[in-house]
């Protein structure tokens with residue numbers, strides 16, 4: 408079973424923290440859709456069509472800048488080329504693009520999971536992040552969603568923003584919870600050097616929040632959502648039981664996925680099942696429109712040791728964690744003595760539970776990145 412990721416590289420404006428690939432000019436949208444359909448057709452009879460597609464994810468950029476007809480045409484091309492056993496077809500949307508008619512058009516096209524990029528309802532924070540939508544639009548899109556046929560949806564929220572108080576975060580969470588979401592992604596704001604926010608931090612115009620503040624935000628998110636029956640199942644992802652994301656869960660468990668569109672990454676196990684290849688399409692819309700998707704860029708061959716390290720990084724960010732037996736059978740990986748002592752220490756400090764299955768606790772997930780760095784540098 409594999410996943411398909413479709414990158415839609417258009418945005419109305421640049422959010423201050425974003426380092427995804429997108430362009431803000433909109434005139435090539437139909438040319439892009441035509442080229443994407445050519446890229447999909449070019450996969451016919453390839454190794455990528457040998458297993459059924461279980462999930463499709465429209466990400467970006469802003470997929471909701473496409474019309475429902477364009478989304479339908481892309482899905483038709485996918486159905487023509489791939490064998491499908493689809494559990495989930497997600498499309499990321501921004502609040503300012505959502506209307507009743509649009510949601511109904513997407514539903515008819517086959518989208519069955521809406522991912523709503525709310526981030527916050529607070530007007531100052533939305534302005535600070537340079538989001539294209541207003542607080543009113545954020546509220547309105549959830550009302551439209553609630554009245555629509557989409558019963559499966561997820562809402563994105565950001566915490567750890569400079570100037571974001573616990574009260575503002577709590578109000579955002581309260582408002583989202585009024586809509587009874589089955590799934591929430593809550594991301595801690597990361598400051599990437601090449602973004603507008605990164606440059607302002609470098610110039611000393613903005614001070615990032617203290618670690619303790621971010622840690623308080625994290626606690627509030629985990630506890631508040633848990634009280635509403637929405638459990639953390641990955642560092643940044645929360646779901647009611649049974650509503651965990653299929654597509655992202657497949658990434659974390661190293662299933663094959665194929666990325667289409669400029670800047671999209673792919674990962675595919677090689678025939679020997681003892682190595683895999685990762686590559687991406689170049690992040691350049693003009694080149695993409697000239698057919699450069701035919702070339703794989705940044706192609707990387709991964710051996711079992713690379714894959715084991717990656718699986719550790721991905722798996723230990725999930726609540727489910729990793730099975731030692733599986734690590735051994737699939738990756739020929741066993742923890743060394745140093746790592747076992749380190750894991751033991753984490754367990755004594757309440758940050759991990761180790762046994763046949765190793766997983767981080769809430770306290771461990773809070774500092775997952777530093778734990779993972781420690782662990783992999785001990786190999």
Ligand code: SF4
Pocket residue numbers: 417418419420421422425426427429467468469501
């Ligand atoms: S809408 Fe999404 S992809 Fe576009 S700039 Fe904002 S965060 Fe980045």
